[in-house]
Amino acid sequence: MVDPFFPDETGRLLAEVPPGDNAAPLSVSELSQSLKRVVEDRFGHVRLRGEISGWKRAASGHAYLALKDDRAVIDAVIWKGSASGLAFSPQDGVEVIASGRLTTYPGRSKYQIIIDRMELAGEGALMALLEKLKAKLAGEGLFDRDRKRPLPFLPRVIGVVTSPTGAVIRDILHRLEDRCPTHVLVWPVQVQGEGAAAQVAAAVRGFDAIQPGGPVPRPDLVIVARGGGSIEDLWAFNEEVVVRAVAACSIPTISAVGHETDTTLCDHAADVRAPTPTAAAEIAVPVRAELRQQLREMGLRTERCARRYHQLGRERLTALARLLPTPDRLLQPQRQRVDDLGDRLRRGLGRRLADARGELARASGALRPAMLDQRLDRARERLNATWRLVQSLNPEKPLERGYVFVTRRAGGAVVKDSTDARAAGALVLHFADGPVDAKVERPGSGAYGLQADRQPKLL
Missing domain, CATH: 2.40.50.140 (Nucleic acid-binding proteins)
Incomplete structure (x- = not known):
C-alpha cells in the first residue's frame, strides 16, 4: 500500500513529518x-x-x-x-x-x-421475574406444605409488621378488639417503594429475635400486612429478602398482603395466608363470646355427665345389692361356730378344773408338819453358812482386828505396795471407825514414813 504522504518511498524505516503537515500523531x-x-x-x-x-x-x-x-x-x-x-x-x-x-x-x-x-x-417482564424467583424459592423448599406450622389457638401477644399510619393497622386493632382483645406489638415499616423490602425483612427478623422473659414480650404470632394495590405497589412482598425472612421465622406467621385476589411470594412462605388484613385478625384469635358460650356448654355437659355417671353407679349398686345375701345369712355359719366353740370351751374348763383339783389333793397329802420343819431347818442352816462366808469375804472385817487398808487420796484407788504409796504421796488410811488422811514423808535417815492426822509418824 502506498503512503499518501510519501508515494515514492513506501519502505522508509523512520517516520518523518511531511512538509506543511500540522497533524501530529496521537497516542492511544x-x-x-x-x-x-x-x-x-x-x-x-x-x-x-x-x-x-x-x-x-x-x-x-x-x-x-x-x-x-x-x-x-x-x-x-x-x-x-x-x-x-x-x-x-x-x-x-x-x-x-x-x-x-x-x-x-x-x-x-x-x-x-x-x-x-x-x-x-412492562408488567409482562415483572411477571416473568416473579415466576423466576418463585420457581427458585420453591425449588429450595421454602413453600413446602410440611414446613407450615399450626397457629396458636389463643395468642397472648401478636406482632404486626405494617405501616403505622395506614388503615391496615386500624382495621386489625378494631377487629381484634371486637373478637378477643389481645396485646399487640406494632413494628412500623414502609410497605412500598425503595427500602420497603429491607424494612419488612428486618421487622420479621426483629420479632423472631426477641427473647422470652425479656422487657419486651415475645409474640406468639406475627402478622405481615398491607392494603391492596397494583403488582408494583406490592412488589416489596415479592422480594427474596422478605420471603426468606418469613420462611426462616420461628414464630408462626400470617401473610395478609393486598386484597383477596392479590397474591405475593410472602403469602406462599407464611404459615397461613389471609385474604385481607381484617381476615388475618379473624384468623389470629377466636371470638371471646363464642369461647364463653363453649365453656358454658362444656360446663353443662360435664355436669350432666357427672350426674348421669352418678345415677348409673347408683343403679348398678342397687342391682348388685339385690344379688348379695342378707347379713343374717352371711353371719349364720359364724354364729353357729361361735356357739359350738363356747360349748367346747365350757366343757374343757370343767375338765381342766377337775384335773387341777386332783393334783392339789395329791400334793396336799404329802405336806405333813414334820416334813415342813425339817425342810425349814435345812434351809436355815444353808442360809447361815452363806452369811458366814459373806462375812469372811467382807474387806472391812479385818479392820476390826486392827488392820487398815490404804487408798490414794486422788481417785480412791487401792494402794498395794510401797512403790505405789511413794508415787501417790497423799493417801487415805481406812480404819474400822473411819478414814484418816496421810501423806508420805522422807525422814533424815533416808527412810520413808507416813504423816497422819491421828499419830505423829508411822514407819
Whole structure:
C-alpha cells in the first residue's frame, strides 16, 4: 500500500513529518480519551430496552451485566449507590428498560452504559421475574406444605409488621378488639417503594429475635400486612429478602398482603395466608363470646355427665345389692361356730378344773408338819453358812482386828505396795471407825514414813 504522504518511498524505516503537515500523531490514550468525550457528549442520556445477561454483584457493591436483544449486546455497569436503590432484584433473562449514559472503557477498548436507573419493561417482564424467583424459592423448599406450622389457638401477644399510619393497622386493632382483645406489638415499616423490602425483612427478623422473659414480650404470632394495590405497589412482598425472612421465622406467621385476589411470594412462605388484613385478625384469635358460650356448654355437659355417671353407679349398686345375701345369712355359719366353740370351751374348763383339783389333793397329802420343819431347818442352816462366808469375804472385817487398808487420796484407788504409796504421796488410811488422811514423808535417815492426822509418824 502506498503512503499518501510519501508515494515514492513506501519502505522508509523512520517516520518523518511531511512538509506543511500540522497533524501530529496521537497516542492511544489520547485517541481513547477523544472517543470517550465524543461518546459521552453525543450519548449523555439514553434509555435502552433489553434482556439482562450475566448479572453479577461485586464485593464492592457495584453490579456488572450486559443488555442484549436478538442482534446486539452492550455491557453495562451500575455503581453501588444506584444498585442499592433498585426496586427489584435483577436476574438473567428479565427484560428491562435502563436509563443512563454511554461511556468508553479505554482499558479494554469497548463502550458501555453506566446505568442510573433500571425498571422492568412492562408488567409482562415483572411477571416473568416473579415466576423466576418463585420457581427458585420453591425449588429450595421454602413453600413446602410440611414446613407450615399450626397457629396458636389463643395468642397472648401478636406482632404486626405494617405501616403505622395506614388503615391496615386500624382495621386489625378494631377487629381484634371486637373478637378477643389481645396485646399487640406494632413494628412500623414502609410497605412500598425503595427500602420497603429491607424494612419488612428486618421487622420479621426483629420479632423472631426477641427473647422470652425479656422487657419486651415475645409474640406468639406475627402478622405481615398491607392494603391492596397494583403488582408494583406490592412488589416489596415479592422480594427474596422478605420471603426468606418469613420462611426462616420461628414464630408462626400470617401473610395478609393486598386484597383477596392479590397474591405475593410472602403469602406462599407464611404459615397461613389471609385474604385481607381484617381476615388475618379473624384468623389470629377466636371470638371471646363464642369461647364463653363453649365453656358454658362444656360446663353443662360435664355436669350432666357427672350426674348421669352418678345415677348409673347408683343403679348398678342397687342391682348388685339385690344379688348379695342378707347379713343374717352371711353371719349364720359364724354364729353357729361361735356357739359350738363356747360349748367346747365350757366343757374343757370343767375338765381342766377337775384335773387341777386332783393334783392339789395329791400334793396336799404329802405336806405333813414334820416334813415342813425339817425342810425349814435345812434351809436355815444353808442360809447361815452363806452369811458366814459373806462375812469372811467382807474387806472391812479385818479392820476390826486392827488392820487398815490404804487408798490414794486422788481417785480412791487401792494402794498395794510401797512403790505405789511413794508415787501417790497423799493417801487415805481406812480404819474400822473411819478414814484418816496421810501423806508420805522422807525422814533424815533416808527412810520413808507416813504423816497422819491421828499419830505423829508411822514407819
